[in-house]
Structure formats: structure tokens, C-alpha cells
Amino acid sequence: MAGGAARIFVSHLAGAPVFDPSGDQVGRVRDLVAMLRVGRRPPRVLGLVVEVIGRRRIFLPMTRVTGIESGQVITTGVLNVRRFEQRPTERLVLGELLDRRVTLVEGGDEVTVLDVAMRQLPARRDWEIDRVFVRRGGGGALRRRGETLTVEWSAVTGFSLEEVGQGAENLVATFDQMRPADLANALHHLTPKRRAEVAVALHDDRLADVLEELPEDDQIEILGKLKAERAADVLEAMDPDDAADLLSELPEDEKERLLTLMRPDDAADMRRLLSYEERTAGGLMTTEPIVLRPDATVADALARVRQQDLSPALAAQVYVCRPPDETPTGKFLGTVHFQRLLRDPPFTLVSAIVDTDLEPLPPDTPLRAVTSHLAAYNLVAAPVVDDSGSLLGAVTVDDVLDHLLPEDWRETEFGPEAEREVAHGA
Incomplete structure (x- = not known):
């Protein structure tokens, strides 16, 4: 559905086939999941309930839907096959x-x-x-x-949330438009009971964003209140470096239990990040930068950069590597910065404009040297490469700042807006 211009009546999606990017059918749509909002604001569609092999129903977030057209749904190909469980704030569109x-x-x-x-x-x-x-x-x-x-x-x-009355459903609806950092600050000031109730009611992706902004003690407390399978799902939805930092603070047996419940690829990323010292490039990096092969074009690169769920720092450059193009990659060839992508024709190969002037960072580079590198060359991110020349990930300026600021900086007020929201919602 190009540009999202057309409206889709949901009854037309009932039973619609769901395909991965290769054209293989992975299941059929059985319902849609929406979150009602306070007053008369339109509900947000969170995702689809998809029935896969074995009649198992799973949840497919709308962020993993790349197209809805001709009575079929196209996905990114990434599916979480755990059984769908409806949250308190969710409504089944067809069913309810x-x-x-x-x-x-x-x-x-x-x-x-x-x-x-x-x-x-x-x-x-x-x-x-x-x-x-x-x-x-x-x-x-x-x-x-x-x-x-x-x-x-x-x-x-008749089916919108009322603005009066207390409950996690109404509180979550009140917080719906807050930025993750502001919502994290609001949660921090709630009682432990209310904090747990709101965390349980939040959608996995939303809770993951909020956990990344919370103080360490709050992260551990909230994760401990979730069922083990859901805790693993939330960790998978977090940025890998943030999830690894949280896992590193858990007791060894609990950490291993959660890693076992995670998808194998995600668990492998976590174990790799956990193997590095915390205040080094390897311990700071994310394992999900934009990686392109040498024969990719500028148009391909710009399409990847436009992905909404990328942070500004990760979207500022792409990394050119020989296959495989997931970390750890084949040989790292260099970086192409966003500004260069804007200056060259769409058909240009990224291998023709790759920047090889700056040396990448080894994974054992200490935090102080990482900071100096970013500051000296005015960078917002830098590649991390091992001794064999494979790209392991990228360290970004926001991750560096997290470790340079005082440990309790997240516990300070973000501003009066969050205080007002807490007073109104709690």
C-alpha cells in the first residue's frame, strides 16, 4: 500500500494470507490488535494476530508489516512465534x-x-x-x-476509554503520547505497585523503549515482575547494547534462563556483547548498524536510512561490508555518511563512495579513547571491527553519553510536564 494513502476495512483482512519477503506464506490473519485512547481519539493499531503452522496464534507488530495490498500482508520476515496473549490495554478489532x-x-x-x-x-x-x-x-x-x-x-x-477512573488501562492511555524518556521519568515516580501495573499493560515495544530510559534499579524491578517469556520478548525488543547492560546486572541463573527463552540469533548477540568489558567499544556498541554489500546502490542505502525505528545516530551512516551482511560481517570496507548519500545519484554503488580514511575501533578500545575518537572527528557513531576485519557493531554518541554522565542522571526530573502527567494519571 504505497504511502499509506488508502484506507483498509479490517473485515477484508480476515483470513488474508501473510507472506515473508521471499513470497513464502507464513500464516493467515485472524484478528487485529488495537489500543483504545482517552476521549474520542482514534485507536492505534498495534499489530495482527496471525495463525501459523500448528494453528498457533502469534502477534505480528505493524512495524514489521511492509505492505498490505491485493488481499495479502507482506512482512519483514521476522516473526516471534510465541503464542499471542492479549494485554489489558488491547482490544481485538474483529472479536470485540x-x-x-x-x-x-x-x-x-x-x-x-x-x-x-x-x-x-x-x-x-x-x-x-x-x-x-x-x-x-x-x-x-x-x-x-x-x-x-x-x-x-x-x-x-460507546467503545472509547472514559477519562475518569483509575486503572492501568486509563493510565497507559494518558501516557500514550509521551516520549519514552518522559514516560520513564513518570514511571519512576509512581509507587512500585502502580509501576508494575503499568509495565504489565504496556505493549512490548513501548515497554522496551521505556526500560532503556529507566534507572538500573527500576529496570531490574520491572523485569522481575514480568513472566519469564514476556521478559525475554521485551529484551529482544530493546536495543541489543541496552538489553545486554540489563542482563549483566541480573543473577547468573536468571540471566541464563532469559537467554534460553530468547530467539537464538538475539541470544547470540547478547552473549557476544556480554563477553566484552562494559566500558569498552565492544561493551558499548550495538550489533544492529546498517550494513550494506558493495554492490548496493545509494538508493538502497537511503531506503535503509529512512527506517523509522533507527536512532538518528545509527541513521547517520551505513557500513559497507562483504557478505555476510549481519554482524559479525565479512570484511569491513568502510563507511558512507548520510550527507554523501544525498550528494550522489541514486544508481551510484556505495563501494564507489566509501570512506576508508578513518581507522575503525577495536572492541577493547576504552571509553576514554572512544570519546576522544568521536570528538576529534565530529562523529555520531563509529564502526567496531575485530582483528580479522569483520564488523562487530557500531558505538554511538548516545551510548557514550550514558556512561559519561553521573550514574543517577536518569533519576533527575525531566521537566514539569512529566510531573503533571503523574499527578493527573496516578
Whole structure:
């Protein structure tokens, strides 16, 4: 669905096949998962419930959906095959929203929900439900029984969250628009009981973003309140370096139990990061930089850079390597910076514009030397390469800052906005 311009009525997705990038079918859509919001704001579509082999139902986040067209869903190919479990803040669109009796705001007529439509927000990967297809149940002389109409989500009441009352569902909805750092600060100031309730209600990706911003004690406390399988899922959703830092603080038996529950590839990344000293390039790096082969083009590079879930520091450059193109890679050839990508024609091969002037960092480079390297050459990230010339990852300026600031810097106030949100939500 190019550009996310068209609306999709969710009933058309029921039973739709789901394919990976190679064209192999991996399952079928059985429902959609949405999160209602306070007031009349359109719900956010979190993902799809997909039935895979063995009739197991799993959750596929919308961030891993690359296209919905011609009655089929295309994914990135990355699936978490753990069984889907509905969270307190989630609603099943087909199972819970359709066939409900709701009320039209204008006129007060009671209507039945026949279908809802979703759209992708411009320039984002988020989806929301913005239209409701309803049938009137009858009425005056000028209305036919069974008259149908499509209205804005805000034009009906009956399934949006109320703004009053306490509960994790309402609190999460109140926090929905907060940045992860601000939400982390808000959680830090809640009681342990409320903090655990909100953490359980948050979606995995959202909780992962928030955990990365919390003080170490809060991270350990929250992770310990989650079921082991969900804790592993949240660790997989975190940036690898942050997840490894959190795992390193856990008792050895608990760390091993969580690593065993993680996907093998993610667990391998964690074990590799845990093998390095904390305040070195290897201990600071992320294992998920943008890696391209020499025959990739500038257009390919720009498409990768545009991925929404990339941090600005990782999106500032791509690393050119011989296959394999996942860390640890084949031979590291050099870096291409974002500004250079903007200056060259789309068909240019990245191997023709690669920068080989700066030496990459060995994994045992101490923090002080990493900091000096970034500062001396005005870099926001630098490659980390082993003795054999393979790219292991990239260390970014935000990771360096985390280790240069005082240990308790996350516990300070982020500003009055977060305080107001805590007072209102808790």
C-alpha cells in the first residue's frame, strides 16, 4: 500500500494470507490488535494476530508489516512465534469492536458497528482506526430500517476509554503520547505497585523503549515482575547494547534462563556483547548498524536510512561490508555518511563512495579513547571491527553519553510536564 494513502476495512483482512519477503506464506490473519485512547481519539493499531503452522496464534507488530495490498500482508520476515496473549490495554478489532452497539454523537441514534477502517499515518509506520461503518437500528419516517453509513471514529461513542477512573488501562492511555524518556521519568515516580501495573499493560515495544530510559534499579524491578517469556520478548525488543547492560546486572541463573527463552540469533548477540568489558567499544556498541554489500546502490542505502525505528545516530551512516551482511560481517570496507548519500545519484554503488580514511575501533578500545575518537572527528557513531576485519557493531554518541554522565542522571526530573502527567494519571 504505497504511502499509506488508502484506507483498509479490517473485515477484508480476515483470513488474508501473510507472506515473508521471499513470497513464502507464513500464516493467515485472524484478528487485529488495537489500543483504545482517552476521549474520542482514534485507536492505534498495534499489530495482527496471525495463525501459523500448528494453528498457533502469534502477534505480528505493524512495524514489521511492509505492505498490505491485493488481499495479502507482506512482512519483514521476522516473526516471534510465541503464542499471542492479549494485554489489558488491547482490544481485538474483529472479536470485540465489530457488532457492538454504539451511539452517534449527533442525534443520539443507536447503531451497530459493521466494520472499521484503518489507515497508515503519513510519513510514519503507525496505523490508526479512523472510520466506522455502522447500521442504524431503525428510526423516524424518513429513515429506512438498516440504513448504513460511514462516520469518523469521533462521531460515535460507546467503545472509547472514559477519562475518569483509575486503572492501568486509563493510565497507559494518558501516557500514550509521551516520549519514552518522559514516560520513564513518570514511571519512576509512581509507587512500585502502580509501576508494575503499568509495565504489565504496556505493549512490548513501548515497554522496551521505556526500560532503556529507566534507572538500573527500576529496570531490574520491572523485569522481575514480568513472566519469564514476556521478559525475554521485551529484551529482544530493546536495543541489543541496552538489553545486554540489563542482563549483566541480573543473577547468573536468571540471566541464563532469559537467554534460553530468547530467539537464538538475539541470544547470540547478547552473549557476544556480554563477553566484552562494559566500558569498552565492544561493551558499548550495538550489533544492529546498517550494513550494506558493495554492490548496493545509494538508493538502497537511503531506503535503509529512512527506517523509522533507527536512532538518528545509527541513521547517520551505513557500513559497507562483504557478505555476510549481519554482524559479525565479512570484511569491513568502510563507511558512507548520510550527507554523501544525498550528494550522489541514486544508481551510484556505495563501494564507489566509501570512506576508508578513518581507522575503525577495536572492541577493547576504552571509553576514554572512544570519546576522544568521536570528538576529534565530529562523529555520531563509529564502526567496531575485530582483528580479522569483520564488523562487530557500531558505538554511538548516545551510548557514550550514558556512561559519561553521573550514574543517577536518569533519576533527575525531566521537566514539569512529566510531573503533571503523574499527578493527573496516578
